[in-house]
Amino acid sequence: MNAREATRASYGAALVELGRQDPRVVVLDADLSKSTYTSLFAREFPHRHFNMGIAEQNMMGVAAGLASAGKIPFASTFAVFATGRCFDQLRVSICYPALNVKIGASHAGITVGEDGASHQAVEDLALMCALPNMTVVVPADGPETRQAVFAAAAQAGPWYLRLGRPPVPVVTPPGYRFQVGRGCVLREGSDVAIIACGVMVAEALAAAGELDREGIRAAVVNMSTIKPLDVDLLVRMARECRAVVTAEEHSVVGGLGAAVAAVLGEEYPVPLRRVGIQDRFGQSGKPEDLMAEYGLTAAEVARAARAVISRKRPR
Amino acid sequence: MHAHEPRVGEDELARVARRVRRHIVRMIAGAGSGHPGGSLSCADILVTLYFRVLRVDPRRPQWPDRDRFVLSKGHACPALYAVLAERGFFPLDELWTLRRLGSSLQGHPDMRKTPGVEASTGSLGQGLSVGLGMALAGRLDGAPWRVYVLLGDGEIQEGQVWEAAMAAAHYGVDNLTAILDWNGLQIDGPNDEVMTVRPVADKWRAFGWEVTEIDGHRFDEILEALRWARSVRGKPAIILARTVKGRGVSFMEGQVDWHGKAPSPAQAEQALAELEGEA
Structure with a gap:
C-alpha cells in the first residue's frame, strides 16, 4: 500500500505550491491553522495569510470581500464550523453572488474521533449541496486533494472541499487526473x-x-x-x-x-x-x-x- | 483626480437628495412593498458619497481602481438604486421595475444584477466583513481605492458586526470607513426598547476604532466627517450619523411603522407633494 496521508495535510501542502504559482491566492483561518495545515502557507506567505480568530462568520464575509476584489481566498476551518456556523454567510455573501471563495473544511465526518459529536460534521454535505452555485468535492486521498485544490483555484465560483483528519491510503490510480464533476x-x-x-x-x-x-x-x-x-x-x-x-x-x-x-x-x-x-x-x-x-x-x-x-x- | 468625479455644491446635493427621496417614494409605492423609513434616513449620506466622495465611473462599474461602497443595511436599497440611477449607472426608468419579476433591482441588493452594487446583502450583519475583505485586498495590492460600509443601528445587534470590528482594528485597516445610519428605530420599535445598542461610540472605541458623531442630514457635516475618516491612519474609522427615520416625509418621520411598509397611492401623492415643496 502507498504511503498514508491525511487529506488536510495534502491540502496545506498544495496551498503552498499553489501560492508560489499564483499571487492572487490568499488563505484565511479561524485559529485552527495548525490543524488545517494552512500554517505552512502562513509561514511562507505571512502577508497573504489572515488569521481571523475564533470568528468564522466574519472569516467567510472577509473571504467574500477578498474574492470580489480579485483574490482567490481559501477559507479554512473544521467542517462543522465552516458549514453550520457560517451557513448564512456562505449563502448570502458568497454563493448568492457566486464569489470565488474556496472553503477548505477539515475534520469532516466521524473520523475526527475523540472530540465527539460537537466536532463531527455528518451533515455538511447536505448543507453545502443545498446552496446554488456551490461546487462540492470530497477528495478520497492525498494526491486527489492536491489536484482538487488546483482545480478549485482554476475554476471561478465557490467550492467546498471536504477534508479529513486521519491519514488515509492512496486509492486513486497512478496517473489519475481529477476532473470536477467526473467520477x-x-x-x-x-x-x-x-x-x-x-x-x-x-x-x-x-x-x-x-x-x-x-x-x-x-x-x-x-x-x-x-x-x-x-x-x-x-x-x-x-x-x-x-x-x-x-x-x-x-x-x-x-x-x-x-x-x-x-x-x-x-x-x-x-x-x-x-x-x-x-x-x-x-x-x-x-x-x-x-x-x-x-x-x-x-x-x-x-x-x-x-x-x-x-x-x-x-x- | 479623474475625469468622472462631479464637483457639486451643497445646493446641488440638496436638489439631488430631494429627487432621490421622490424616487424612493415612487419606487416603493409602485412596488407595493419595501422599506421607506431607512431608505429616507440614509439618502443624504448616499448622495454625498456618490456625488462628492466616491471615485467611481458609471460607464465602467467594474473599473478596478474604483472606491467601493457596501450597503450592509440592504433593505435600504431603494436609496442606493435611486442614487446609482441619478449618478448614471443605469437609466432612471429602471427604478420603476423595483421588486418586479426579472428586474435588475431586487428587493435586497444583488451585485450580479445591478451595475454599481458592490455586494449582495440583505441578511443583516454581513457587509462590514465583506468591506473588510475588500480593504485587505486593496492594501495587499497597494491600491489607491477606499471602502465605505453603511450599517444600520439595529443591524449592529448582529454579532458578526463586532467580529468584523475586532478584525478591522486588529489588521489596522485605514482604507475602510464605516458609517452608522443611527435613526434609533428598528422594526419592532426603538433600539432602546428592542435591544439597547448604546453606548455606541464607546463600543466602537473599545473595539479599536476612531469615532466621530455628526448630523447625518447636514451635507457639510457629512463631507467634513468623510474627510476626517480619510485622514485617520493605522486604524479604521466610523462616522456615527444621527438621522431621522423617514426623513423628508412628514408623516413618516420618526414613525417606526414606516420601516417596511409601502405608502398607498394617496400617501405617496402627499409625500411627493411635500418633497416637491422642500427647499
Whole structure:
C-alpha cells in the first residue's frame, strides 16, 4: 500500500505550491491553522495569510470581500464550523453572488474521533449541496486533494472541499487526473456498482475484494464530486450493474447517497442501498471504533451489495 | 483626480437628495412593498458619497481602481438604486421595475444584477466583513481605492458586526470607513426598547476604532466627517450619523411603522407633494 496521508495535510501542502504559482491566492483561518495545515502557507506567505480568530462568520464575509476584489481566498476551518456556523454567510455573501471563495473544511465526518459529536460534521454535505452555485468535492486521498485544490483555484465560483483528519491510503490510480464533476471507475464489475466518496472509497475497494471471493463482480466508483454529480456515469453504472450501493462518511440524509438516489430514481431506478450514518449524531471514540459502530466498514458495504443484488429484477 | 468625479455644491446635493427621496417614494409605492423609513434616513449620506466622495465611473462599474461602497443595511436599497440611477449607472426608468419579476433591482441588493452594487446583502450583519475583505485586498495590492460600509443601528445587534470590528482594528485597516445610519428605530420599535445598542461610540472605541458623531442630514457635516475618516491612519474609522427615520416625509418621520411598509397611492401623492415643496 502507498504511503498514508491525511487529506488536510495534502491540502496545506498544495496551498503552498499553489501560492508560489499564483499571487492572487490568499488563505484565511479561524485559529485552527495548525490543524488545517494552512500554517505552512502562513509561514511562507505571512502577508497573504489572515488569521481571523475564533470568528468564522466574519472569516467567510472577509473571504467574500477578498474574492470580489480579485483574490482567490481559501477559507479554512473544521467542517462543522465552516458549514453550520457560517451557513448564512456562505449563502448570502458568497454563493448568492457566486464569489470565488474556496472553503477548505477539515475534520469532516466521524473520523475526527475523540472530540465527539460537537466536532463531527455528518451533515455538511447536505448543507453545502443545498446552496446554488456551490461546487462540492470530497477528495478520497492525498494526491486527489492536491489536484482538487488546483482545480478549485482554476475554476471561478465557490467550492467546498471536504477534508479529513486521519491519514488515509492512496486509492486513486497512478496517473489519475481529477476532473470536477467526473467520477472515476476504480474497479470494473457487472453485478453491483459501489459509488463511494472520501474515506469510504478504500472501504468500497476492500468490500469489492471480499465480494470477488464470493464470485460477485463489484464495480467501484470514486465519486469525489458530489455536486455537480456525474449523472452520465451513474446512469451507465446502474444500467450495467442493475444494483447500486452508495458509501459515505456522512448522514444518508442530503449527502452522496441521497444525491445518487434522487438521480437514479428519476433517470434509471434500480435496487439501491445507502451506507452512511443513519440520521444520528456522532460520539467520542477511536476513529476505527466509530466507523464500526456507525456501519462504515467494508463488511457493511459488502452486506449492502448482497442485499441489492438479491433484489435485482431479472433482465 | 479623474475625469468622472462631479464637483457639486451643497445646493446641488440638496436638489439631488430631494429627487432621490421622490424616487424612493415612487419606487416603493409602485412596488407595493419595501422599506421607506431607512431608505429616507440614509439618502443624504448616499448622495454625498456618490456625488462628492466616491471615485467611481458609471460607464465602467467594474473599473478596478474604483472606491467601493457596501450597503450592509440592504433593505435600504431603494436609496442606493435611486442614487446609482441619478449618478448614471443605469437609466432612471429602471427604478420603476423595483421588486418586479426579472428586474435588475431586487428587493435586497444583488451585485450580479445591478451595475454599481458592490455586494449582495440583505441578511443583516454581513457587509462590514465583506468591506473588510475588500480593504485587505486593496492594501495587499497597494491600491489607491477606499471602502465605505453603511450599517444600520439595529443591524449592529448582529454579532458578526463586532467580529468584523475586532478584525478591522486588529489588521489596522485605514482604507475602510464605516458609517452608522443611527435613526434609533428598528422594526419592532426603538433600539432602546428592542435591544439597547448604546453606548455606541464607546463600543466602537473599545473595539479599536476612531469615532466621530455628526448630523447625518447636514451635507457639510457629512463631507467634513468623510474627510476626517480619510485622514485617520493605522486604524479604521466610523462616522456615527444621527438621522431621522423617514426623513423628508412628514408623516413618516420618526414613525417606526414606516420601516417596511409601502405608502398607498394617496400617501405617496402627499409625500411627493411635500418633497416637491422642500427647499
